[in-house]
Amino acid sequence: MLSAELRKPKKSDYEALTKLIPNGKLLTAPEAIERYSRDESTRAEALPWAVVIPSTEEEVAQVLSWANKGYFPIVTRGAGTGVAGGSVALGGGVVLSLERLNEILSIDSDNLTITCQPGVITEALQREVETLGLFYPPDPASADSCSIGGNVAVGAGGARAVKYGTTRDYVLGMRVALAEGRIISLGGKNVKDASGFSLLQLMVGAEGTLGVITEVTLRLIAKPKRRVSMLLPFKDLADAARTVHEITLAGVLPAVAEFIDDIAIEAAGRHLSRSLPCEDKANAFAFICLDGDEAKALERQMTSVGAIAKKHNALDILAAIDEGQQERLWESRRTLGTAMKGLSPVIGKADVVVPRGAVPELVTRVKEIGRALSIDIACFGHAGDGNVHVNILRRDLSENLWSKGLKKAMSETMSVVIELGGRPSGEHGIGALKREELENFLGAETLALMRGIKNVFDPKGILNPGKVI
Numbered sequence: 001m002l003s004a005e006l007r008k009p010k011k012s013d014y015e016a017l018t019k020l021i022p023n024g025k026l027l028t029a030p031e032a033i034e035r036y037s038r039d040e041s042t043r044a045e046a047l048p049w050a051v052v053i054p055s056t057e058e059e060v061a062q063v064l065s066w067a068n069k070g071y072f073p074i075v076t077r078g079a080g081t082g083v084a085g086g087s088v089a090l091g092g093g094v095v096l097s098l099e100r101l102n103e104i105l106s107i108d109s110d111n112l113t114i115t116c117q118p119g120v121i122t123e124a125l126q127r128e129v130e131t132l133g134l135f136y137p138p139d140p141a142s143a144d145s146c147s148i149g150g151n152v153a154v155g156a157g158g159a160r161a162v163k164y165g166t167t168r169d170y171v172l173g174m175r176v177a178l179a180e181g182r183i184i185s186l187g188g189k190n191v192k193d194a195s196g197f198s199l200l201q202l203m204v205g206a207e208g209t210l211g212v213i214t215e216v217t218l219r220l221i222a223k224p225k226r227r228v229s230m231l232l233p234f235k236d237l238a239d240a241a242r243t244v245h246e247i248t249l250a251g252v253l254p255a256v257a258e259f260i261d262d263i264a265i266e267a268a269g270r271h272l273s274r275s276l277p278c279e280d281k282a283n284a285f286a287f288i289c290l291d292g293d294e295a296k297a298l299e300r301q302m303t304s305v306g307a308i309a310k311k312h313n314a315l316d317i318l319a320a321i322d323e324g325q326q327e328r329l330w331e332s333r334r335t336l337g338t339a340m341k342g343l344s345p346v347i348g349k350a351d352v353v354v355p356r357g358a359v360p361e362l363v364t365r366v367k368e369i370g371r372a373l374s375i376d377i378a379c380f381g382h383a384g385d386g387n388v389h390v391n392i393l394r395r396d397l398s399e400n401l402w403s404k405g406l407k408k409a410m411s412e413t414m415s416v417v418i419e420l421g422g423r424p425s426g427e428h429g430i431g432a433l434k435r436e437e438l439e440n441f442l443g444a445e446t447l448a449l450m451r452g453i454k455n456v457f458d459p460k461g462i463l464n465p466g467k468v469i
Contacts, residue, residue, distance in 0.1 A: 005461070006072070006461065006462065006465065007070070007071050007072065008072070008092060009049065009070060009094065013066075013070055014028065014050060017052065017066050020062040020065075020066055023054075023056065024052065024053055024056075024059045024063075024100070025052070026050060026053075027050060028049075028050045033047065033050065034047065035080075036051050036077065036089075037088065039081065039082045039085060039086070039087055040081050041082070041083040041084060041085055041431075041433060042345065042346050042349075043085070043347075044084075044085030044088040045088065046089050048089035048092075048094060049089070049092055049093060052095070052097070053097045053100055054098075054101070055100045055101070056101070057175065057177065057183065057214040060098075060214050061177045063096055064096075064178070064179060064180065064181045067462050068180045072094055072462060073089075073092065073093035073461075073462055073465050074212075074464070075088070075089045075094070075208070075464055076096045076208035076212050076463070077095050078099075078119065078149045078150030078153065079119075079145055079146050079150055081142040081146040081147075081150065082150060082431060083351075083428050084428050084431025084433045086154065086208070086429055086430075086431030086432065086464070087208075091465070098147070098214075099147075100119060101117035101149075101214065102147075103116065103120065104125065104128060105117065107132065107220075112134065113172060113189050113218065114136070114217070115215065115217045115218075116218070117148075117215060118148055118149020118150075118215070120148045120149075121145065121146070122138070122139070122142075122146050123143040123144045125148060126143065129220055130223055133222065134222065135222060135223035135224065136170065137163075137164035137165070138156060138160065139158035139159055139160050140158045140427070141159070141337055143158070148216055149213050149216065152204055152213055153205070153206065153207050153213065154428060155204050155205035155427065157426060158382075158427070159258055159333075159382060160255050160289075161384075161385050161427070162248070162384030163254060163291075164255070166427060167204065168205065171200065171201075171204050171216065171217075172187050172188065172190065172191075172218065173185070173187030173188045173200065173216070173217035174215060174216045175215035176203055176210075176213055176214065178211050178458075179457060179458040184199075184211075187200040188217065191219075202453070207429050207430065207431060207468050208464040209454055209457075209467055209468050210453070210457040210458060212463075224291040225293045226292060226294075226298055227289060227291040227326070228289070228290050228298050228319060229287070229288070229319070229320050229326040229330060230290075230302065230306075230318065230319045230320075230329075231286075231287055231319075232287075232305075232309045232316070232317060232318070233278035233282035233315040233316050234284045234315060235282065235283055235313065236313065237259070237262070237283055237363055237364070237379070238360045238364050239313050240286040241359045241360040242312050242360050243286050243311075243312040244257045244259060244286055244359070244383035244384055245356055245357055245383065246308050246311075246312070247288065247384075248384060252290070252301045252304050254288050254305075254384060255289045255290060255291040256384070257287070257288055258286070258288075258380070258381065258382060259285065259286045259287070259380060259381070260285050260287075260333055260336065261284050261363070261367075261380060262282075262283040262284065263376055263391075263393070264336055264339075264378050264379075264380045265279060265282060265283075265284075267336065267342060267343045268331070268335060268336060270339065270342055271339035272331060272332065272339075276332055277318055281315055285332065287329070287333050289326075290302065340378065340391055343393060343395065344376075345394075346394040347392065347394065348392035348394075348406045348409070348410055349390070349391055349433075350389070350414075350424065350425075350434070351381070351390075351426050352387075352414070352424060352425070353386050353387045353422050353426030354420045354422035355420065355422070356383075356386040358420040358421070358422070359386055361420065362379075362388055362417070362420055362422075365416045366379055366390055366413055369409055369412045369413060370392075370409065373409055374405075375393070375397070375406075375409055376392075376393040377409060378390075378391040385426070386422070387426030387427060392405075392409050392410065394406070417441075418440060423441055424437045424441055430467070430468045431467055432466055432467055450468075451469055454469060
């Protein structure tokens, strides 16, 4: 819902805009802007009024200055791979696509940093630094298609967050275009910085509501020399979650500690068109990846993981050292985003996070909610850091049953998360689809403070209206 002050640009406004972006593009034809009308959530869709694609930071600033003067709502978009409706112009707006700002500007091996534009694809950045023996750990499941700017905007995580942290932990500096068109520079290449309020960290996870990121400087580390992967099938989902939790308590810090449930196993098997390990008996898989520089240390950790898995009734212990074998082990987890749509094109998604020790209880209770409502709910994700992806599947439910079932299932799931001391999002952001839940978790006073901050940066409310708060 847009505020009364915001308005739709007229033809003359668009004509003025095109003069401000000589190297950019302005799209207004419905067939040209249709692909900008949705993200990967399956539940947020709206055709924008127009799409503007600047080619430079200066053009981004010009677009914002134009929008601010005219009270035109701007919805910033990276690669469109989000799942919370954050880059969709719900209620109307002009989409500002950063797809052309897609260059790696510099790699500083001495200071272990990389500086790039927001449209750079995450996996492309990772491959580039790895040729130099360096490593950028954050790895969202959509790394092959999501952008660095989008990752920063939502504070994206990924499977390796259990050991290495999330995108937020790697952002050292950025340049940001503010609502009125000014450019500010935040942070730099310093490892430490205790210089006043951290506006840099404020921008991470703000989802384009405070400014538009035009450049990012990220921290890099040395690439681990060795990696091994393990797949552990279980009959019981809670056993898989308990195994992952106990592994971290035992002093083993895995690079990745994931799990998937029975519905996810079914989806992955169908998508890959092949049998998965113990699929006739397993109702859950745990995936463990260990990395480091010393082979003997990894062998000791693998032994510890195997012993813990057996203690919790693992049906088998599969391990791989060869790169190709590891990729095959991980396929069923990595392809889940696409695979789940094969079971149900329409999915209600949540990426809740709870204290790590509460994951077994969370998944048990969410499954009970699904059974009570006769609706399929899949649970999978990052058990090692407490971040669980809850997918509520429409399958063949009628519109009426789906609407009621989704609302109740989501509400009851969020109530469980609150009870367990969790939050509504661990890495996907709030966007539009989780906005109504936020006050239940944070409280009215905290939200009022957030709105006050928003008003300082964007007093006219043109930046991604209707999102987050």
